[in-house]
Amino acid sequence: MKIPVMEVFGPTIQGEGMVIGQKTMFVRTAGCDYSCSWCDSKFTWDGTGRSVSKQPIDIIEELKSIGGEAFSHVTISGGNPALHKGIGELVDLCHENGWKVGVETQGSIWQDWMPKIDDITISPKPPSSGMVTDFEKLDGFLQKLNDSNASLKVVIFDEEDFKYAEDVHLRYPGVPFFLQTGNSDTATTDDAHLTATLLERYEWLIGQSIRSAIMNDAKVLPQLHALVWGNKRGV
Numbered sequence: 001m002k003i004p005v006m007e008v009f010g011p012t013i014q015g016e017g018m019v020i021g022q023k024t025m026f027v028r029t030a031g032c033d034y035s036c037s038w039c040d041s042k043f044t045w046d047g048t049g050r051s052v053s054k055q056p057i058d059i060i061e062e063l064k065s066i067g068g069e070a071f072s073h074v075t076i077s078g079g080n081p082a083l084h085k086g087i088g089e090l091v092d093l094c095h096e097n098g099w100k101v102g103v104e105t106q107g108s109i110w111q112d113w114m115p116k117i118d119d120i121t122i123s124p125k126p127p128s129s130g131m132v133t134d135f136e137k138l139d140g141f142l143q144k145l146n147d148s149n150a151s152l153k154v155v156i157f158d159e160e161d162f163k164y165a166e167d168v169h170l171r172y173p174g175v176p177f178f179l180q181t182g183n184s185d186t187a188t189t190d191d192a193h194l195t196a197t198l199l200e201r202y203e204w205l206i207g208q209s210i211r212s213a214i215m216n217d218a219k220v221l222p223q224l225h226a227l228v229w230g231n232k233r234g235v
């Protein structure tokens with residue numbers, strides 16, 4: 001079953017969340033059921049980017065031709081990869097090649113291939129995104145991932161987002177929990193200014209987390225790739 005692919009790139013490092021620093025290839029799918037105000041990958045859903053529908057076996061060949069032998073991990077992101085049934089086949093083929101697979105998704109759509117993922121990040125969206133979380137849906141989602149290597153990651157822009165993150169963490173105390181600095185200028189090419197701003201926001205987020213008894217077990221992370229490469233695409 002074909003998958004609409006926006007870009008395939010790497011090897012790079014996973015810049016976010018539960019396997020931050022892991023060398024990985026990326027497959028970025030097209031389309032999203034959300035439209036977050038601050039989405040750093042709007043080109044996957046706002047009509048400005050172009051996707052190509054590809055068979056899973058052809059994506060495998062592309063990964064090999066771009067990455068050679070210098071990788072053992074593939075991250076599938078988007079857009080929302082959960083829109084695409086065909087990813088199950090892609091995951092099986094990655095595993096047959098001995099590669100581990102990570103997925104980034106917001107937890108709004110379930111697919112039966114999800115429990116097969118080696119590291120799956122569920123990133124429910126805080127109020128600043130303009131999206132509203134269906135918590136009953138998210139309950140079922142995380143229940144089905146009970147035996148999987150899953151984590152929650154919430155992007156934070158302000159105090160209201162932080163409060164939302166506390167609620168999420170309290171609701172799912174057994175799920176590894178990550179706080180991530182929000183990038184509010186996803187267009188700038190002034191890397192020095194962006195880095196300074198992001199580090200300032202990271203320090204602010206660390207402060208919030210230090211003061212919160214609810215966040216005693218949370219990990220606070222920046223988007224490492226944004227600190228290293230700014231808003232550049234394909235890294």
Ligand SMILES: C[S@@+](CC[C@H](N)C(=O)[O-])C[C@H]1O[C@@H](n2cnc3c(N)ncnc32)[C@H](O)[C@@H]1O
Nearest residue numbers: 038039040041078079080104105106123182183
């Ligand atoms: C582009 S999304 C694609 C996967 C999926 N749609 C999701 O949101 O989880 C990948 C990750 O980037 C995060 N993200 C998107 N825009 C961001 C921004 N401006 N600053 C920080 N993180 C952002 C999302 O929250 C998500 O965790």
Ligand SMILES: Nc1nc2[nH]cc(C(=O)O)c2c(=O)[nH]1
Nearest residue numbers: 013014015016077104225235
């Ligand atoms: N290096 C790197 N790490 C990432 N982690 C999550 C990403 C994403 O866009 O989903 C991403 C990305 O685009 N690049």
Ligand code: SF4
Nearest residue numbers: 032034035036039079
């Ligand atoms: S859910 Fe993810 S890809 Fe979709 S708009 Fe939000 S951040 Fe962007």
Ligand SMILES: [Mg+2]
Nearest residue numbers: 040041077223
């Ligand atoms: Mg990104």
